[in-house]
Amino acid sequence: MSTQFDVAVIGAGPAGSVASALLRKKGYQVCVLEKQHFPRFVIGESLLPHCMEMLEEAGFADAVRAEPGFQLKNGAAFSWGNRYTEFDFTDKFSDGPGTTYQVRRAVFDKILIGEAAKQGVEVRFGHGVTAFDNSGDFARLSVETDTGESYELTAKFVLDASGYGRVLPRLLDLETPSHLPPRQAHFTHIDDNITNPKFDRNKILITTHPQHRDVWIWLIPFGDNRCSIGVVGTPDKLAGESETVLKKFVYECPMLNEILDKAVWENDFPFRSIQGYSANVKSLHGRHFALLGNAAEFLDPVFSSGVTIALHSAKLAADLLAKQLKGEAADWQTEFAEPLMIGVDAFRTYVDGWYDFRFQNVVYAPDRSPEISRMLSSILAGYAWDTENPFVAKSEQRLTALSEWVGQLESK
Template sequence: MPVNESFDVIVIGAGPSGAVAASILVQKGWKVLVIEKEEFPRFSIGESLLPQCMQFIEEANMLDAVQSQAEALGFQYKDGAAFYRNGEHSNFDFSKKFSSGAGTTFQVKRANFDKLLADRTKELGADVRYKHEVTAVDFNDAAAIVSVKNEAGTSQFLAKFILDASGYGRVLPRLLSLELPSTLSDRRAVFCHLEDGICDESYDRDKILITVHPEMDDIWYWLIPFSDGTVSFGVVGDVKYFDESQTNEAVFDHFLAQEPYLAKLLSKAKKTTPVRSLQGYSSDVTQLYGDRFALLGNAGEFLDPVFSSGVTIAMYSASLAANLLDKQLLGEDVSWQEEYADNLKAGVDVFKHFVMSWYDTELQNVIFFQKDDNDVKAMICSILAGYAWDQENPYVNKTERRSAALVDICQESDENQ
């Protein structure tokens, strides 16, 4: 089959990581093609951004677009995270974090947000093509050959390098047999959007609310408000807790009714989207890069939605890969292992430790112990805000040891009360 066109870089996927990577590269003068299987806008979860994301949005020259259209698109200002468990409240104000950098961000409907970023990528000069599906990838000494199918038929494109930003689609891991089972438990999420009708004056719309199930502490709920009076609401737990014989809507209603605080808060809520479910979303791979490719964000490893780390990891990986690839294309020597894989993994491992200790309840106890402002709370707050690569933070630099010591302190305090 003849090659249709040639590019410096082909990016698979037009979501946040693909848009950020493509925008950085095209502004550095490279010819970039973005291939997206879906038509935008399209529904997606991962709606509560972390402040660390703002650095990469700004780097990609997208910040003005996001800020200027935030109100029109229903983006909700976000300044922290709130937690609730059996009558206990614990709030984290991101402006009081340990790390430098942005302390606020937005909670976004991903359909609008992703389209905004993709549109901006196109404005900056990238070639973005929707409803195009990558069906095969081959490599030779000079280039990567990407086979793409759309309504008009099949085409082939050449590129010096491929960035896989396909998210849950995990295009290159599937095509190149790179997939590994995740070390995390198999969990299910059931979720939808609601017209919330919340009239409780104590409810803070500027924060994501994470609520622990009153009886099973490894089940939790997210409540993500938007500025138009709607929310994203979902429940997450081990697959063993979900009745496969029930519809998604029945499961959703069942779990909402089990948490009295949320049931009261959302007593006037009405569903505005179908109830959806997602299962087996955690993933891992044998390698994050090869001679002519690198995996970004969820295409490489996805952990769990509990701390909203997905988009942050995706954008961090996009920035790392795009800047490293720019050097490589200019003829500089680079180390994808040290400068990309090891760098990215350092922060992912911090998030992973937090996820695992959340489900074994150790981190839950720490979070609900931290009621007053102090240095430790500021350091934990930084990680919750996405600054998982800040080596100045002791809970990043020595995550397991510091976390274990903190758990012991909290337990001793509880025993002495």
């Protein structure tokens, strides 16, 4: 078993798979260390169209398209009381794909890392990183297997794609509190049995609770009569047993109550809960390492931005690292961290605007202008790095001005 590589990647999720495949295509020896065994469950089941660009470049897109259980996604729908609106991702401001998929992550992640392995990436399941030493000319990783063996692996560079595991942020004391207040999610999978024509299976449905506007429910359809469904809110509002809390909030929403009248909640998938998931770090990079996706920062699940940020960071890091490994100068702050944060900060604006209701007011406004809808559709489709879009380049100012304008119209 080799213990020397050009690049070590921690984590075999989407970011790790894409980064490792892109680097392998450029001829580098890459090892992925994954503590768990696949398939394994992960939340984050609704992709954004921008993801397809990175999946295509990594050589994964055909395998994703071939999976019959994945559901085509062409937009996002929103409901609040008697209001309903939607965004069509094929009608957007930015260039790029307008469709993607809603996926069971256990299947999706297994497909991606399997494709990376076919391309020559060495993947080691059940191998967890316990220590990291970047003081020398190479990075040194202490690795422990789930059978109790230990060894040291050296690499010229390490990409941490460990997601919620946040391996290097914990080992290097890089974690900092998120600016977002702690929130909680209760969720499960249901046999939805939806026949109501009001529901568009090609779109994620995000529902604002009729009384508690900071509480919302996701409904993500898969391709086989199953949906992922979950409620998100602050722990004080969502206190209690997951099944009880989730059903209570779901059936208090008029549209969900109507379309889920035949839903079967009891199946092989348990009710689950997660909380305190928002996170941040002091730095996205350091000597011999960079952080990808959720290992660096996770905002909130409301716009399904997690996998998109992860894949975009993987593409940026792989391109810059390939440049560095060829002996060229690489500035990780100006060529990785700052470009990545353009999109993260844009998403952050709309997450903040969702919970302070500025963006909700815009989303649910009647008679939204087609031009503004196309610009917002681009962001919701994942193109949060397109600075030609005014709602990316000046996200905070544009959202605030638009929300105030909507408020003035509705007050007349």
